[in-house]
Amino acid sequence: MSEPTVLYVEDNEYNRKIVRQLLSRSPYRLIEAVDGETGIELAQQQLPDLILMDVQLPRMSGLDAMQVLKADTRTSHIPIIVITSYALSGDREKAMKAGASGYLAKPYSPRELLALIRQYLPMP
Amino acid sequence: MQVLSRSALGWLVSGVARIRASVHTKLLFAFLIITLLFITMAVVSLLMLVNATQQTRLLDQAHERVSWAQQSQYALARQMHFTASALLSKDEAAIERILRENNRFNETLAKLEAAEGAEQRLLIDQIRSSQDDAMGVMADMANAIRDGKIGDITGELMQREERLDDQIATRMGLLVQAEQSRMARLRAGVDAANRRSLILTTAFAVSAVLLAWLCGFVISWSFILPVRQAEVFLGDVAAGNFGRNIEVPNRDEFGALADQMNHMSHELQRFDEAQHRAAADLTRLNEQLALASKAKSEFLANMSHELRTPMNAILGFSEMMLDGLYGEVPAEFKEPLSDVQLNGRQLLRLINDVLDLSKIEAGRMELALDEYSVSDVVNTVRTSLRSIAAEKGLQFTAHVPDDLPVAYGDSGRLTQCLMNLAGNALKFTRKGHVDIAVELAADQLIYRVSDTGIGIAREELTNVFGAFRQVDTTITREFGGTGLGLSIAKKFVEMLGGRIWAESEVGKGSTFSFSVPLRVSEPKP
Numbered sequence: 001m002s003e004p005t006v007l008y009v010e011d012n013e014y015n016r017k018i019v020r021q022l023l024s025r026s027p028y029r030l031i032e033a034v035d036g037e038t039g040i041e042l043a044q045q046q047l048p049d050l051i052l053m054d055v056q057l058p059r060m061s062g063l064d065a066m067q068v069l070k071a072d073t074r075t076s077h078i079p080i081i082v083i084t085s086y087a088l089s090g091d092r093e094k095a096m097k098a099g100a101s102g103y104l105a106k107p108y109s110p111r112e113l114l115a116l117i118r119q120y121l122p123m124p
Numbered sequence: 125m126q127v128l129s130r131s132a133l134g135w136l137v138s139g140v141a142r143i144r145a146s147v148h149t150k151l152l153f154a155f156l157i158i159t160l161l162f163i164t165m166a167v168v169s170l171l172m173l174v175n176a177t178q179q180t181r182l183l184d185q186a187h188e189r190v191s192w193a194q195q196s197q198y199a200l201a202r203q204m205h206f207t208a209s210a211l212l213s214k215d216e217a218a219i220e221r222i223l224r225e226n227n228r229f230n231e232t233l234a235k236l237e238a239a240e241g242a243e244q245r246l247l248i249d250q251i252r253s254s255q256d257d258a259m260g261v262m263a264d265m266a267n268a269i270r271d272g273k274i275g276d277i278t279g280e281l282m283q284r285e286e287r288l289d290d291q292i293a294t295r296m297g298l299l300v301q302a303e304q305s306r307m308a309r310l311r312a313g314v315d316a317a318n319r320r321s322l323i324l325t326t327a328f329a330v331s332a333v334l335l336a337w338l339c340g341f342v343i344s345w346s347f348i349l350p351v352r353q354a355e356v357f358l359g360d361v362a363a364g365n366f367g368r369n370i371e372v373p374n375r376d377e378f379g380a381l382a383d384q385m386n387h388m389s390h391e392l393q394r395f396d397e398a399q400h401r402a403a404a405d406l407t408r409l410n411e412q413l414a415l416a417s418k419a420k421s422e423f424l425a426n427m428s429h430e431l432r433t434p435m436n437a438i439l440g441f442s443e444m445m446l447d448g449l450y451g452e453v454p455a456e457f458k459e460p461l462s463d464v465q466l467n468g469r470q471l472l473r474l475i476n477d478v479l480d481l482s483k484i485e486a487g488r489m490e491l492a493l494d495e496y497s498v499s500d501v502v503n504t505v506r507t508s509l510r511s512i513a514a515e516k517g518l519q520f521t522a523h524v525p526d527d528l529p530v531a532y533g534d535s536g537r538l539t540q541c542l543m544n545l546a547g548n549a550l551k552f553t554r555k556g557h558v559d560i561a562v563e564l565a566a567d568q569l570i571y572r573v574s575d576t577g578i579g580i581a582r583e584e585l586t587n588v589f590g591a592f593r594q595v596d597t598t599i600t601r602e603f604g605g606t607g608l609g610l611s612i613a614k615k616f617v618e619m620l621g622g623r624i625w626a627e628s629e630v631g632k633g634s635t636f637s638f639s640v641p642l643r644v645s646e647p648k649p
Contacts, residue, residue, distance in 0.1 A: 014436075
């Protein structure tokens with residue numbers, strides 16, 4: 001259990017695949033959730049080291065899920081990077097206000113995402 | 125006003141109002157009537173004066189006749205006195221005096237006769253014949269005296285004479301009495317005529333004044349009534365009660381005015397109704413628009429998400445392939461993969477630009493105002509575009525004063541604007557340099573991007589900020605670009621309270637500038 005765990009909450013299969021393949025050769029362990037509720041459950045069970053949270057999710061939005069995790073003492077310390085495809089002015093501010101540690105707009109470059117993950121989870 | 129309209133005067137007033145003539149004619153006519161009244165009054169007074177003068181003359185004449193009659197009476201009395209004294213003194217000289225008095229008597233009697241009517245003339249004739257008889261007796265007496273035959277004969281003569289004298293005196297008295305009573309009658313007639321004329325003149329004057337007053341009253345009220353009605357009516361109109369009618373009996377200018385006011389009132393009502401309908405339509409339309417706008421912004425958000433999600437996969441996978449994540453990429457695959465990536469990025473830019481423009485036009489673009497550093501904005505742009513400049517071998521410089529204060533605005537949007545301008549400059553410049561410069565003029569920050577590119581013709585300069593306005597299609601083919609960058613930059617600059625402009629010379633280069641307030645004020649909600 002020495003590998004840092006990254007939780008990626010994202011409903012689009014191809015985007016999950018990108019991150020899965022991106023992290024397959026890295027020392028990170030990836031766990032995936034397809035919606036907000038599953039994301040919360042996984043986070044509470046496995047307590048990942050970093051969460052990548054998409055904003056547009058079915059059933060429960062990423063921002064709402066993040067609020068639940070931030071309110072939970074078990075998960076409130078986990079840094080969350082918010083990924084949005086709106087890229088509106090103010091989205092970053094909204095996400096930061098809701099407790100996000102980082103912000104990434106879609107489409108993101110896998111290279112940049114990896115760099116961002118490394119910032120939070122230095123290579124063991 | 126209502127009391128007046130119900131009275132007989134009101135009937136007269138509305139009658140005058142109803143006359144089909146202009147106000148000018150009516151006034152002129154009223155003044156003419158009043159003038160005629162006064163002229164008539166003057167003529168009547170003059171006639172009365174003439175009449176009075178005539179009466180006075182008649183009275184004078186009557187007076188004269190009375191005087192003559194009295195003179196005759198007096199002459200007769202003297203004659204009788206002289207006769208008596210002649211008989212007493214038996215003096216012939218007395219006879220002469222008698223004759224003299226007789227002559228005087230006859231003269232006045234002749235005057236009277238000339239001035240008298242037939243009735244008195246008969247009396248005068250009788251007096252004259254008696255006088256003639258008396259004079260005959262007198263002559264006999266004179267002869268008797270001359271002959272010295274005094275005594276019986278004179279006694280008899282005296283008796284005859286006395287009888288005749290009594291007769292004359294009586295008749296003379298009758299004449300005087302007749303003249304006096306005639307004068308009295310005449311005087312009474314004159315007095316009555318004077319009274320009559322006084323009454324007549326007074327009545328005439330009073331009625332003339334009354335008539336003039338009535339004329340003035342009726343004519344002025346025939347003007348005042350419609351004016352008052354108009355005042356009430358216009359007050360009503362001003363209070364927003366349209367479509368009512370003003371009804372005046374006038375067929376003059378006031379009538380025409382009332383017709384116009386009715387027309388105006390109906391037109392106003394029509395406009396008012398049309399305006400209400402339009403307002404209702406607008407409200408409905410506005411509600412529909414609000415719904416449509418909400419639908420549009422939801423659609424935009426969804427589109428943004430739906431378009432970017434697959435773009436993420438396309439760009440992500442191609443990047444990872446190029447990065448060798450899946451193993452060594454064969455040399456012949458590298459170029460097509462790069463092309464996929466290049467075109468993917470171009471498509472993404474186009475999607476971003478179209479979505480931005482749609483959001484701005486839907487009024488859904490929100491500004492994120494915060495403090496920012498101008499040199500950070502310029503550096504971000506330079507860093508992003510440095511590689512393109514280097515690839516084309518262009519000098520890419522920036523000049524930002526060191527002492528610029530901290531600015532306030534939407535740094536993200538400003539970066540986007542400057543990126544669009546600098547990107548264009550690099551795109552349209554084949555050799556030479558592209559320079560970004562910033563200066564502070566008063567409270568305005570001026571960003572300027574100048575290049576040594578192909579330039580833009582004067583007649584095209586004003587068009588460059590329109591959507592999809594690249595100068596011509598061959599340029600699009602050679603230089604690429606969505607044709608939306610300048611249009612979006614213009615909209616952002618204007619949202620931030622600034623303006624954008626361009627100067628250029630074909631073949632020498634262009635300078636694109638925009639100004640924004642150093643501290644952008646919060647947009648009003």
